[in-house]
Amino acid sequence: MIETTIETVTTPSARTITPETPVTEAAEQLRAPDASALVVLDAEAVLGVVTEGDIVAMVAETDERPPVRAIMSAPVTTITPGTSVYEAAERMRTVGVKHLPVVDDGVFRGLVSASSLAPYCSRQNTDVDWTDDPLRFDGSGTTGVTAGD
Template sequence: MHDTIPVTEVMVTDVTTAPPDSTVTEAAERIRDRDVSSIVVVREGAPVGIVTEGDFARQLCDRRDLGDARLEDVMSAPLTTIEPDAAVSDAADRLRTSDVEHLPIVDDGDLVGIVTAAELSYFIPQLLRPPITHESEPPKRVVRTDTQYERDDWTFEYHGADETTVSVGDVATFSKTVTEADVESFADVTGDTNRLHLEEPYAAETRFGRRIAHGVLALGLVSASLARLPGLTIYLSQEVSFRAPIDVDERVTARCEIVDDLGESKFRVATAVVDSDGAELLEGEAVVLVDDLPPADVLEEVPAD
């Protein structure tokens, strides 16, 4: 759960540094010899700037000779940093909003580590993608959903260009309360009987301090939302990042937005699960295949139990 993992758990502590009066040539050699992508410029123990491989490329375009240039002449400053007690998700958000790829971690003015966009993307790929925004949402539609049954506690909404086909910009949401019975049934069906999900005294001693629902159970709500798209939806792939835990008896909403038509009835879908306050618990991206539904008269021949 990325909101509960401090950035110190994923940072690199052996940071390559150099003083401001080092030459660019010396810095380039150090980057090459240590096989790193940046060098943090440090003055009297405090980080004051950074020079990356990209900076070297830009400087080479602007200057004929970098041999005598000093790091203080070419470094990026002021430096964008983050505190060691910040969460991994905070680091990803800062990288994205600051439009940087290297984020030094500073504690009381001292450099203690660094995290990069490349490394973080392996750990939580979706967090570095910019959020999808639209000027307006498509109108609400009533679609044919071939689910065998529904429950009063479940809520589904579909906003799309029309009620019969899937197209880019369409949005489906499915909401339900994740109950005690859901968690216990999921544990029994899957075999995931981790005490974190089932025993309050045990869970109280973990980093969460309480019982939480299975993360994959939340992903199942995404599947429930996709199942109610127009057509017969078939999962092809799913990337997912678990940003925060789901509490037992919490009402959550899965949101699926069609973001790309890949051709041949395949679509890329931005997927998320949020709590009742709108806080994001899960984020990801799926690829689905949308087949035609069987004829409507088939439903009359299939037993409803």
Template sequence: MRVADILRKKGSSVVTLPSAATVAQLVESLDDHKIGAVVVVDDDRVVGIVSERDIVHHLRSGRDQSSTLSEIMTADVHVVTVQDELDQLALIMTERRLRHLPVVEDGVLKGIVSIGDVVKARLEALAAERDHLEDYLRQAP
């Protein structure tokens, strides 16, 4: 299974904000959309990602919600392509402790994949394999 398969099922919609947006705007966006991360985009280019963890770290350090995303975002964004394999995503997410990976093709944001998407796809694949094996065993003499 590839990233393209996940996006085909979940869609390619991605919540984005510019790096000049404030932490307060980020919190509102996360709550409105019931999501855990926002991709930071300037001039149609992915420049960062910011998650709930980033907000907690930011606020715990004593700074307020008027700070901009450029101050708290992760600028070294690990991205994947639609051709990447699900197993590779699971490995990247586990090793790097990431929960969200933007999907970028030719510099264009195509979607986002979360750890929940990966788990769901793996569970669906296991269920399909189980069903196939059960059908095979029912047909065996």
């Protein structure tokens, strides 16, 4: 399998908020087409993630409008830029999240979503073991290349 790292699919300009950001402000930011989640930062440390689902759950449960600290998903699972796309997708599946902040030496570098990983992941994990030279010339004088048997 060709290993693509998270660096390739990270959204470095992911939207961030502080733990004290009002929920109403977070909800307004999530209305933007490019905002599937907001990363909650304290300085450069990732504290949590807020999604539309978090806000919908809060509205369903209470009339209060607390700061995002009260509704963010925490503790948050993070990955590093060198993590493979497959490893990130597997981590999302096992933890049950759709967003993973990318952190390098404790510094937030971006956000990866399940939808950004989808084009890189097949429905099944297929490992290919080549038993022959994967590409070879057929020797007939033509310029075509055929796949190995």
